[in-house]
Amino acid sequence: MDDAELLKSLLGGDESAFSELVRRYHSTLVKVARYYVASAASAEDVAQDTWIAVLKGIEKFEGRSTFKTWLLRICVNRARTSGVKEHRSIPVDPNESGPTVSAHRFDQGGFWSDPPVPFTEAIDTRLDNTAVLNAVRDAIDALAEPQQAVVTLRDVEGLSTQEVAALLGLSEANVRVIVHRGRARVREIVEEAMKGSKI
Amino acid sequence: MKLLPSPLVCRDAVELVSDYLDGTLSRRQRRRLEKHLAQCDACSAYLDQMRATIAASGTVGPEDLPSEVVEGLVNLFRQYRADE
Numbered sequence: 001m002d003d004a005e006l007l008k009s010l011l012g013g014d015e016s017a018f019s020e021l022v023r024r025y026h027s028t029l030v031k032v033a034r035y036y037v038a039s040a041a042s043a044e045d046v047a048q049d050t051w052i053a054v055l056k057g058i059e060k061f062e063g064r065s066t067f068k069t070w071l072l073r074i075c076v077n078r079a080r081t082s083g084v085k086e087h088r089s090i091p092v093d094p095n096e097s098g099p100t101v102s103a104h105r106f107d108q109g110g111f112w113s114d115p116p117v118p119f120t121e122a123i124d125t126r127l128d129n130t131a132v133l134n135a136v137r138d139a140i141d142a143l144a145e146p147q148q149a150v151v152t153l154r155d156v157e158g159l160s161t162q163e164v165a166a167l168l169g170l171s172e173a174n175v176r177v178i179v180h181r182g183r184a185r186v187r188e189i190v191e192e193a194m195k196g197s198k199i
Numbered sequence: 200m201k202l203l204p205s206p207l208v209c210r211d212a213v214e215l216v217s218d219y220l221d222g223t224l225s226r227r228q229r230r231r232l233e234k235h236l237a238q239c240d241a242c243s244a245y246l247d248q249m250r251a252t253i254a255a256s257g258t259v260g261p262e263d264l265p266s267e268v269v270e271g272l273v274n275l276f277r278q279y280r281a282d283e
């Protein structure tokens with residue numbers, strides 16, 4: 001069932017539609033909230049409050065945006081408020097202009113001395129392989145903010161650069177840089193995992 | 200006379216890959232990168248890895264939530280319905 005169908009069931013009071021939406025989006029809400037608030041526990045609270053706000057506001061939801069966009073906007077607004085109360089400053093990547101592939105993998109001329117181990121075959125032909133998907137998921141979970149929230153929205157939830165920028169109040173250029181750095185980090189972690197296992 | 204863009208080295212090529220896949224490089228940058236990729240297997244492998252990583256990110260699907268988290272929220276739902 002897609003979100004719109006679940007929403008319809010939820011409006012009719014269907015508990016299983018609610019738990020399905022929770023399963024679909026709760027972890028994304030927590031990651032997005034974590035960008036704004038000071039602790040994992042506090043992010044969990046924001047996500048929980050978001051669901052309550054959904055229940056309270058669902059009859060007023062007019063469907064002018066998708067459910068996902070509406071949900072994320074509620075979450076961001078709440079997280080922002082909580083973050084301000086906690087006097088937390090929004091995290092920025094401390095190495096924003098540094099290289100995304102460690103320098104020791106290149107020779108002095110800037111060419112690979114330790115080239116990437118192609119995991120093309122492994123990952124492309126085994127996209128359904130749980131081990132591979134788990135490696136990617138673990139890698140995203142291991143990202144620091146702001147990369148975790150931004151990569152989750154852009155690549156896991158499939159929002160456009162523009163949508164992510166509008167949602168988080170960042171410039172599109174900034175989103176592109178964060179996505180670039182986050183993806184590079186995920187690739188690095190997955191590469192390590194693939195080296196370790198014999199996929 | 201127009202200056203020819205200097206050829207890319209791998210260290211700089213990898214920094215363009217994400218924008219390349221998103222289609223947001225300038226035409227000039229894209230040409231420089233494509234020229235490099237055409238003759239560099241290692242950076243082509245890097246590009247493939249990045250493409251695969253992004254594709255996998257889009258298919259990982261929702262995380263398995265701990266059942267107590269789902270139960271806690273479903274309880275909130277019941278409470279909310281009961282109070283209504």
Ligand SMILES: [Zn+2]
Pocket residue numbers: 112208209210212235239241242243
């Ligand atoms: Zn190269």
